[in-house]
Amino acid sequence: MEFVQVVSVENMRKSDARTIAEHTPSAELMYRAAQGIFNSAKFVGRVAIVCGKGNNGGDGYALACVLCKNGFTPTIFRASDGFSKDGLYYYKTAMSLGAEEMPMSQAAAFTGFDIVVDCLLGTGFSGELKGEMLEAVEQINMTNAYVISADINSGINGDTGVCSTAVNSDLTVSIGSFKTGLFLNDAPYYIGSVTNCGIGISLIEDEYKLIDYSLLHMFEGYGSLVMTAEEFFEKYGYEPSKCNVARCVEEISKKERRTVVVKTDHSAVIADLKYIYFCADYVINN
Numbered sequence: 001m002e003f004v005q006v007v008s009v010e011n012m013r014k015s016d017a018r019t020i021a022e023h024t025p026s027a028e029l030m031y032r033a034a035q036g037i038f039n040s041a042k043f044v045g046r047v048a049i050v051c052g053k054g055n056n057g058g059d060g061y062a063l064a065c066v067l068c069k070n071g072f073t074p075t076i077f078r079a080s081d082g083f084s085k086d087g088l089y090y091y092k093t094a095m096s097l098g099a100e101e102m103p104m105s106q107a108a109a110f111t112g113f114d115i116v117v118d119c120l121l122g123t124g125f126s127g128e129l130k131g132e133m134l135e136a137v138e139q140i141n142m143t144n145a146y147v148i149s150a151d152i153n154s155g156i157n158g159d160t161g162v163c164s165t166a167v168n169s170d171l172t173v174s175i176g177s178f179k180t181g182l183f184l185n186d187a188p189y190y191i192g193s194v195t196n197c198g199i200g201i202s203l204i205e206d207e208y209k210l211i212d213y214s215l216l217h218m219f220e221g222y223g224s225l226v227m228t229a230e231e232f233f234e235k236y237g238y239e240p241s242k243c244n245v246a247r248c249v250e251e252i253s254k255k256e257r258r259t260v261v262v263k264t265d266h267s268a269v270i271a272d273l274k275y276i277y278f279c280a281d282y283v284i285n286n
């Protein structure tokens with residue numbers, strides 16, 4: 001059986017870097033990410049793309065190019081000055097292909113748009129949202145449009161799933177492999193549904209496996225230690241924003257010599273002495 005992988009941000013970053021060094025230019029990976037977002041959602045009507053200054057923003061500019069080539073006229077909102085190298089290339093290309101641009105000061109909850117794509121922050125985000133990024137997230141959260149987050153909802157930590165404020169998405173399109181933060185702590189309450197698009201990155205390390213949520217009950221049977229995330233953190237004294245939940249659950253499983261299941265209302269991490277699994281009821285299988 002082939003499992004979908006769930007990985008840490010560091011694994012994703014190193015795997016990304018090796019792919020770029022060995023065979024695929026970073027700009028090509030970014031274009032594949034954009035194509036993956038386009039293929040994962042039903043794009044209709046007026047589309048706003050809200051971009052930050054890193055490569056998550058770059059995915060947004062590349063998506064603007066893909067949309068232009070498919071007959072759309074997307075509107076770019078730049079929430080921050082500055083671009084990544086590939087981001088600048090795709091921004092210029094998108095503008096030459098006919099994309100429009102509006103200042104963030106005129107975002108006004110993106111009234112008149114059918115879809116808002118959140119490309120503010122991805123795996124490069126850490127800490128707490130501040131300044132213009134915080135304001136942009138608040139604008140997105142006021143919209144009535146359908147919200148798609150690129151890679152991970154802006155404001156959520158890719159490893160821990162912890163946030164103070166974050167984009168509420170209808171759909172999150174994870175890029176490359178699912179990151180652990182999509183399933184932990186606050187994340188399940190901000191993500192409507194999540195899907196992953198492969199972009200041709202082979203992982204440097206296999207970490208965790210995604211299983212179907214319907215299989216969760218199989219791990220909760222006699223002998224398993226089942227608890228909520230809150231109970232888990234409290235009982236073992238881990239801090240949600242600092243601990244690697246998967247490894248901590250594995251540690252307890254080894255110590256207790258039995259399967260351990262740690263659940264939120266919509267997701268779970270399971271360690272069964274052999275593997276570590278993640279599952280969530282908001283994953284869309286593709």
Ligand SMILES: NC(=O)C1=CN([C@@H]2O[C@H](COP(=O)(O)OP(=O)(O)OC[C@H]3O[C@@H](n4cnc5c(N)ncnc54)[C@H](OP(=O)(O)O)[C@@H]3O)[C@@H](O)[C@H]2O)[C@H](O)CC1
Binds near residue numbers: 030054084123
């Ligand atoms: N999976 C892959 O292999 C690929 C992923 N891609 C996309 O790239 C992003 C990761 O891009 P990266 O440039 O590393 O980082 P981000 O764009 O997520 O964010 C960087 C900016 O974030 C700012 N930042 C960090 N923390 C905060 C904060 N607390 N508040 C506000 N702003 C913050 C940071 O600014 P600094 O001034 O602090 O430096 C950065 O500017 C990944 O998620 C994918 O979407 C590739 O496109 C394809 C390959």
Ligand SMILES: [K+]
Binds near residue numbers: 119120149150152
């Ligand atoms: K994002």
